[in-house]
Amino acid sequence: MDTLTESPLVPRTDTLLDVRDLHVEFRTRDGIAKAVNGVSYAVARGETLAVLGESGSGKSVTVQAVMGILDSPPGFVTRGEILFRGENLLTMPADQRRKVRGAKMAMIFQDALSALNPVLTVGYQLGEMFVVHRGMSRRDARAMAVELMDRVRIPAARQRVGDYPHQFSGGMRQRIMIAMAMALEPDLIIADEPTTALDVTVQAQVMDLLAELRQEMGMGLILITHDLGVVADVADRIAVMYAGRIVETAPVHDIYRAPAHPYTKGLLESIPRLDRKGKELYAIRGLPPSLTDVPPGCAFNPRCPMARERCRTEVPPLYRVTAERGSACHYWEECVGDD
Amino acid sequence: MGRYVIRRLLQMVPVFIGSTLLIFVMVYALGDPVAALFGDRAPDPATAAQIRKDLYLDHPLWQQYVHYMAQIFQGNFGTAFDGQPVLTLMSTAWPLTIRLTIVAVVVEAVIGVVLGLFSGLRRGRTVDSGVLVLTLVVVSVPTFVSGYVLQYLFGVEWNLVNPSVSPAAPFSELLLPGIVLALVSLAYVTRLTRTSVVENHRADYVRTAIAKGLPRHRVVLRHLLRNSLIPVVTFIGTDIGALMGGAIVTERIFNIHGVGYQLYQGILRQNSPTVVGFVTILVIVFLIANLLVDLLYAVLDPRIRYA
Amino acid sequence: MPEPSSAQDPAESVGNAGAGGTMDFAAEQAGSLTAPPPGEHLVPEGGTTTGKPRSLWSDAWHDLRRNPVFVVSALVIVFLVLISIWPKLIASGNPLACDINKSQDGPAPGHPFGFDLQGCDVYTRTVYGARASVTVGVCATAGAAILGSVLGGLAGFFGGWWDAVLSRISDVFFGIPIVLGGLVFLSVVTNTTVWPVIGFIVLLGWPQIARIARGAVMTAKQHDYVQAARALGAGNTRILLRHIAPNAVAPVIVVATIALGTYIALEATLSFLGVGLKPPTVSWGIDISTASTEIRDAPHMLLWPAGALSVTVLAFIMLGDAVRDALDPKLR
Numbered sequence: 001m002d003t004l005t006e007s008p009l010v011p012r013t014d015t016l017l018d019v020r021d022l023h024v025e026f027r028t029r030d031g032i033a034k035a036v037n038g039v040s041y042a043v044a045r046g047e048t049l050a051v052l053g054e055s056g057s058g059k060s061v062t063v064q065a066v067m068g069i070l071d072s073p074p075g076f077v078t079r080g081e082i083l084f085r086g087e088n089l090l091t092m093p094a095d096q097r098r099k100v101r102g103a104k105m106a107m108i109f110q111d112a113l114s115a116l117n118p119v120l121t122v123g124y125q126l127g128e129m130f131v132v133h134r135g136m137s138r139r140d141a142r143a144m145a146v147e148l149m150d151r152v153r154i155p156a157a158r159q160r161v162g163d164y165p166h167q168f169s170g171g172m173r174q175r176i177m178i179a180m181a182m183a184l185e186p187d188l189i190i191a192d193e194p195t196t197a198l199d200v201t202v203q204a205q206v207m208d209l210l211a212e213l214r215q216e217m218g219m220g221l222i223l224i225t226h227d228l229g230v231v232a233d234v235a236d237r238i239a240v241m242y243a244g245r246i247v248e249t250a251p252v253h254d255i256y257r258a259p260a261h262p263y264t265k266g267l268l269e270s271i272p273r274l275d276r277k278g279k280e281l282y283a284i285r286g287l288p289p290s291l292t293d294v295p296p297g298c299a300f301n302p303r304c305p306m307a308r309e310r311c312r313t314e315v316p317p318l319y320r321v322t323a324e325r326g327s328a329c330h331y332w333e334e335c336v337g338d339d
Numbered sequence: 340m341g342r343y344v345i346r347r348l349l350q351m352v353p354v355f356i357g358s359t360l361l362i363f364v365m366v367y368a369l370g371d372p373v374a375a376l377f378g379d380r381a382p383d384p385a386t387a388a389q390i391r392k393d394l395y396l397d398h399p400l401w402q403q404y405v406h407y408m409a410q411i412f413q414g415n416f417g418t419a420f421d422g423q424p425v426l427t428l429m430s431t432a433w434p435l436t437i438r439l440t441i442v443a444v445v446v447e448a449v450i451g452v453v454l455g456l457f458s459g460l461r462r463g464r465t466v467d468s469g470v471l472v473l474t475l476v477v478v479s480v481p482t483f484v485s486g487y488v489l490q491y492l493f494g495v496e497w498n499l500v501n502p503s504v505s506p507a508a509p510f511s512e513l514l515l516p517g518i519v520l521a522l523v524s525l526a527y528v529t530r531l532t533r534t535s536v537v538e539n540h541r542a543d544y545v546r547t548a549i550a551k552g553l554p555r556h557r558v559v560l561r562h563l564l565r566n567s568l569i570p571v572v573t574f575i576g577t578d579i580g581a582l583m584g585g586a587i588v589t590e591r592i593f594n595i596h597g598v599g600y601q602l603y604q605g606i607l608r609q610n611s612p613t614v615v616g617f618v619t620i621l622v623i624v625f626l627i628a629n630l631l632v633d634l635l636y637a638v639l640d641p642r643i644r645y646a
Numbered sequence: 647m648p649e650p651s652s653a654q655d656p657a658e659s660v661g662n663a664g665a666g667g668t669m670d671f672a673a674e675q676a677g678s679l680t681a682p683p684p685g686e687h688l689v690p691e692g693g694t695t696t697g698k699p700r701s702l703w704s705d706a707w708h709d710l711r712r713n714p715v716f717v718v719s720a721l722v723i724v725f726l727v728l729i730s731i732w733p734k735l736i737a738s739g740n741p742l743a744c745d746i747n748k749s750q751d752g753p754a755p756g757h758p759f760g761f762d763l764q765g766c767d768v769y770t771r772t773v774y775g776a777r778a779s780v781t782v783g784v785c786a787t788a789g790a791a792i793l794g795s796v797l798g799g800l801a802g803f804f805g806g807w808w809d810a811v812l813s814r815i816s817d818v819f820f821g822i823p824i825v826l827g828g829l830v831f832l833s834v835v836t837n838t839t840v841w842p843v844i845g846f847i848v849l850l851g852w853p854q855i856a857r858i859a860r861g862a863v864m865t866a867k868q869h870d871y872v873q874a875a876r877a878l879g880a881g882n883t884r885i886l887l888r889h890i891a892p893n894a895v896a897p898v899i900v901v902a903t904i905a906l907g908t909y910i911a912l913e914a915t916l917s918f919l920g921v922g923l924k925p926p927t928v929s930w931g932i933d934i935s936t937a938s939t940e941i942r943d944a945p946h947m948l949l950w951p952a953g954a955l956s957v958t959v960l961a962f963i964m965l966g967d968a969v970r971d972a973l974d975p976k977l978r
Contacts, residue, residue, distance in 0.1 A: 622822075
């Protein structure tokens with residue numbers, strides 16, 4: 001059967017980021033935790049890829065490796081390539097790679113309160129991007145900061161540019177994070193659960209702003225989330241991760257229509273739905289595996305309702321389901337055909 | 340802000356009274372200043388009574404204390420039993436001790452922060468463990484031991500400095516005594532900086548700074564160190580008062596006639612006005628240093644605002 | 647609005663810093679150490695722990711036995727305690743039997759460290775000096791720890807005016823530099839035993855322990871399991887003894903261990919200044935003081951007691967440091 005482990009799913013000419021067979025491990029006192037075990041995905045210019053998974057699935061670690069902000073030690077990239085605009089970031093000299101960060105690819109973090117420096121003004125932190133990457137003077141950089149704050153619709157930007165992060169509300173702080181990421185109009189934005197820490201009422205506003213700016217500037221976006229509702233609205237494609245691997249990747253609508261992996265299926269069925277009101281909510285049984293002790297075979301097998309002998313011994317490769325779809329389940333055909 | 344300062348000043352009043360009263364009671368009630376004045380000779384009862392009356396010693400202790408404090412706040416620190424006004428002693432002793440303290444503070448701040456940053460950035464490596472053990476060793480060697488050993492090595496064995504400080508005590512001669520005085524605090528600043536750097540190094544905003552593509556020196560100095568220094572600066576601020584009061588041993592070793600030396604002489608000779616006068620000023624310096632540090636905290640960390 | 651004197655604030659607890667003694671060092675430990683609730687650490691990210699969870703204490707013990715710093719300092723301390731109880735184990739001479747003719751002589755057969763100013767055997771005096779140091783250290787620490795944790799613990803638990811009064815009182819003690827206080831207090835005492843020195847150290851040492859205990863109790867009080875016990879109808883005594891004390895005791899033990907080292911240094915400093923222990927008590931501080939005037943002619947007189955003193959203080963501080971690291975999973 002055709003597999004996708006080594007080759008990109010769809011050969012494209014406009015590929016922006018191409019992660020190939022990435023392995024990351026954490027060497028701790030209690031043993032080696034294999035956080036990422038052969039992840040491959042690609043993002044095209046202007047495309048939005050949503051990466052889905054539980055905490056500990058390796059979705060954040062993968063993008064940290066892409067960004068080059070892995071805590072090292074204990075984290076190490078042990079294998080793979082990260083091609084950004086055709087260049088391998090992992091073999092690039094440190095200083096050259098630093099210049100890519102912030103300018104060509106930028107990141108939005110989950111908790112803006114802790115991700116912004118508490119003792120520096122937001123104006124300083126925004127302006128720093130221009131001072132460092134563009135060699136601007138402090139004064140010009142500050143003017144740019146005001147402009148950016150206007151752009152992410154922070155009221156009275158001119159008056160608030162000298163305020164500190166804790167003086168803003170959660171939603172406003174996340175807007176500042178977005179402004180910081182957009183500052184130098186990078187090609188790729190990585191947003192690590194950008195709305196998780198916000199109130200539900202603000203989540204939609206921030207998400208809309210992000211989607212709008214992304215469209216305006218034509219950037220690629222990797223959106224890490226566990227909110228399937230958000231995914232359906234903004235993503236073009238989805239990659240589902242489990243225990244450090246991609247278990248399914250597909251265009252967003254295909255996945256909602258017919259998941260090709262039992263884990264994806266479980267995730268979708270565990271969303272409360274109005275049309276199934278009154279029925280018991282589905283829950284995936286068991287717990288995610290410890291990364292120091294991943295089960296042999298398919299990592300999902302102890303929790304999988306359709307697991308058989310083969311699943312306990314043989315690691316499933318990423319099978320090609322359609323031209324732009326892959327599933328890491330030996331029995332994906334049964335899974336798709338189920339519905 | 341203004342209300343906060345006033346509240347803190349009010350809180351300082353009982354502490355000031357408590358500390359000075361404690362010392363006052365120790366000096367005047369536990370010892371007998373008049374007997375001390377006469378040394379081994381038995382004083383003539385009439386003369387002794389007259390002296391007691393002159394020195395306000397014939398009143399109950401609390402009245403003596405009130406009388407004494409009232410005098411101090413009029414600028415009258417009394418006369419040492421050898422006839423010298425305490426104020427004269429102070430005017431020669433304080434400049435020496437202040438200079439010594441400045442040297443010590445600069446030494447502990449500069450070396451301590453550099454070492455702490457250095458080892459904090461290399462957490463868990465050999466350099467880090469080495470610095471940590473070194474700080475423990477420095478803390479374990481009491482000042483009077485390190486003082487004599489350094490004085491012997493630098494002053495006698497290698498003949499690099501004058502082992503005894505001249506009465507004028509220029510800064511150059513105070514370098515070695517300043518280091519000796521600062522050693523324990525230096526170890527403390529090093530560890531505090533290290534701990535703070537290690538904690539902040541894992542902070543999200545440092546990760547953000549790296550993700551912004553800032554050069555390493557900028558990440559370390561502007562983001563990491565700037566935040567890590569908050570507890571360190573407040574420690575150093577409080578330490579100023581403590582160093583002044585703690586210079587007794589150092590001043591004795593290097594024969595510096597500063598506050599510590601005068602206090603030591605005053606205590607051994609039961610020279611009560613000297614002791615209480617110097618201690619009162621020390622307590623005030625200590626309290627004001629603490630208040631300033633609290634206010635400095637707000638400047639360093641904008642999250643703290645005083646109601 | 648938060649006050650600046652939060653748990654982070656080291657400024658609060660360093661009142662008697664740098665005063666020749668080394669009282670301030672233990673204060674550092676307090677900031678970073680509040681007892682975590684049992685079993686809250688060592689869970690790898692996203693994983694489940696296998697095997698039975700270990701308690702804070704057995705986990706700490708597990709770590710300590712493998713820590714060379716702990717093993718070495720513990721062995722040194724055991725050795726010190728042994729020779730302070732039975733100095734004859736390793737020294738057969740009499741520390742007070744001196745021969746003035748041998749004043750400042752160098753090492754001789756049977757006298758490996760040479761002789762001091764009075765012609766006493768430096769080796770014997772160094773061995774016998776351990777007794778005074780260990781006695782003062784242990785008794786003063788026990789006294790300060792008991793007094794401090796009871797007063798501080800109650801203040802942390804009940805709060806209110808009792809807490810306010812206690813805070814002001816400890817402020818008063820922190821306002822007095824400790825060596826200075828020792829000079830004033832002990833210079834008028836004529837008793838030559840170790841007890842006035844111990845009493846003085848307890849008097850100025852307890853507020854430091856009280857602050858740690860107060861902070862630890864206040865932290866432990868916030869924990870959910872304490873609220874749960876209260877909701878289940880447990881009384882104050884039961885909550886304090888069963889739920890809070892076991893969790894608040896770790897920081898107190900760490901600080902007390904380190905304080906023990908600094909108290910020994912403090913005793914030596916006071917003896918050096920002539921107000922601590924007095925002859926005929928054999929004390930490293932006194933011997934160092936005598937030796938200091940002769941350092942040019944006979945450095946060996948200073949070297950041995952100073953070395954013994956430093957190693958002793960170091961052993962206790964390192965022990966406390968190792969215990970702190972083992973009990974504080976945050977700093978791994």
